[in-house]
Amino acid sequence: MVALGSALAFSQACTTAHMTTYAPVNDKTKYSEDVLFSAAEKAAEQLGFRVVASEGSATFDTREKEVATSSIPRLSYKYSFHVEATHGELVIQASCSQNSTTSETEFKDCGDDRPARVVQLQSELHERTLELAKTEQANAPDFRGFGEPEPDAGKASDVKSSKTKAKSSSKKK
Numbered sequence: 001m002v003a004l005g006s007a008l009a010f011s012q013a014c015t016t017a018h019m020t021t022y023a024p025v026n027d028k029t030k031y032s033e034d035v036l037f038s039a040a041e042k043a044a045e046q047l048g049f050r051v052v053a054s055e056g057s058a059t060f061d062t063r064e065k066e067v068a069t070s071s072i073p074r075l076s077y078k079y080s081f082h083v084e085a086t087h088g089e090l091v092i093q094a095s096c097s098q099n100s101t102t103s104e105t106e107f108k109d110c111g112d113d114r115p116a117r118v119v120q121l122q123s124e125l126h127e128r129t130l131e132l133a134k135t136e137q138a139n140a141p142d143f144r145g146f147g148e149p150e151p152d153a154g155k156a157s158d159v160k161s162s163k164t165k166a167k168s169s170s171k172k173k
Helices: 002-016 033-046 116-139 151-172
Strands: 019-021 025-028 051-053 059-062 065-071 074-086 089-100 103-109 113-115
Touching: 019 116, 025 116, 033 051, 033 059, 033 074, 033 089, 033 116, 065 116, 074 113, 074 116, 089 113, 089 116, 113 116
Parallel strands: none
Antiparallel strands: 019 113, 025 089, 051 059, 059 074, 065 074, 074 089, 089 103
């Protein structure tokens, strides 16, 4: 009876030991949509994800990957990330489905839990996106007032033209 109890405990530990409670990222930032989206794409690629286009202009999905968490019984999980960077808000959601050797062709939703590795990757994607956005925002050109004359340049040309007019009028005398 003790052997059966310990085997059952071992089996339950294997199936849940690598799972953790999951929460999507929903972070309001100070970064522009373009900077945040670009940073998120770069962060995903740096972490080894293939970015695939999504339906929106500031959203993308990553190609699905698979991770195995135990060998007896063999459990594997397919996951991907959906990233939105609209109006300065960064949203990262991890989709997850699982299967086991008892039903290898059938994948079912992970529910409220995700493999710890997936939660860790989501956290890394979030942190790296914010780091890259900070750098990109600092290096982004400032186009405010683009096309308008420089305040000092206009004054300098006015001064030159008035001096030129003064010289020409003094020569005429």
